[in-house]
Amino acid sequence: MIIIMYPRKPPDRSTAVLIMLGALVWPLGCAPTVPPPPKTVVRIAILPPCDVTGAPLDVPSASAEPYGGAVEGLGEVLESAARDEIVRHGFQVLAPGVVEAATGGRVPTSPEIAAEIIASAKLDATALFMRVRRWEFSYPTMRTNEIIASLDVMLVDPRTSQIVWQVRRPPAPVQLHGEFIGGQADVVAAQEVMRELFASLGPRGR
Numbered sequence: 147m148i149i150i151m152y153p154r155k156p157p158d159r160s161t162a163v164l165i166m167l168g169a170l171v172w173p174l175g176c177a178p179t180v181p182p183p184p185k186t187v188v189r190i191a192i193l194p195p196c197d198v199t200g201a202p203l204d205v206p207s208a209s210a211e212p213y214g215g216a217v218e219g220l221g222e223v224l225e226s227a228a229r230d231e232i233v234r235h236g237f238q239v240l241a242p243g244v245v246e247a248a249t250g251g252r253v254p255t256s257p258e259i260a261a262e263i264i265a266s267a268k269l270d271a272t273a274l275f276m277r278v279r280r281w282e283f284s285y286p287t288m289r290t291n292e293i294i295a296s297l298d299v300m301l302v303d304p305r306t307s308q309i310v311w312q313v314r315r316p317p318a319p320v321q322l323h324g325e326f327i328g329g330q331a332d333v334v335a336a337q338e339v340m341r342e343l344f345a346s347l348g349p350r351g352r
Contacts, residue, residue, distance in 0.1 A: 198279045
């Protein structure tokens with residue numbers, strides 16, 4: 147929080163503008179950068195994402211809001227977008243069928259559980275854990291040009307259960323650059339969000 151103390155005499159217009167610009171630019175200039183994961187991370191196993199309660203995204207919830215986070219198919223949409231983006235950065239990603247068969251399709255509710263799932267399945271890969279805190283249309287309409295999204299994405303070492311890389315996206319609009327309906331909006335938003343979240347991965351040789 148920035149507290150601006152004014153003198154008794156109000157500042158002139160130019161001074162007030164400079165103060166306002168400083169208040170806007172300061173948080174951006176001080177925003178922390180996310181370092182890339184350690185070089186030991188080469189192969190990644192993407193696990194099904196959960197919502198903020200730990201429930202699977204692809205199981206409809208009685209408390210789900212219209213166009214909210216518990217939309218059928220959203221989990222697969224996010225997994226697919228994450229897979230494409232991680233591969234684009236040069237990492238190896240285990241095939242979805244291999245992960246599902248080895249883990250029994252278990253959905254982790256925490257980074258520690260994600261590590262336990264991969265370790266017990268004896269998969270030679272780093273676990274990718276995703277938690278969706280918010281995913282909904284900005285307005286209760288059939289069409290939208292943006293989605294409000296908030297996610298936690300973490301890479302977890304299955305041997306130590308330690309988080310080796312993580313990104314947290316606070317609730318903010320995802321601009322879709324056009325109007326889309328339901329699942330179409332989810333697909334476009336997922337691609338945009340994963341491009342943003344995995345930007346700090348950096349290139350990695352296979």
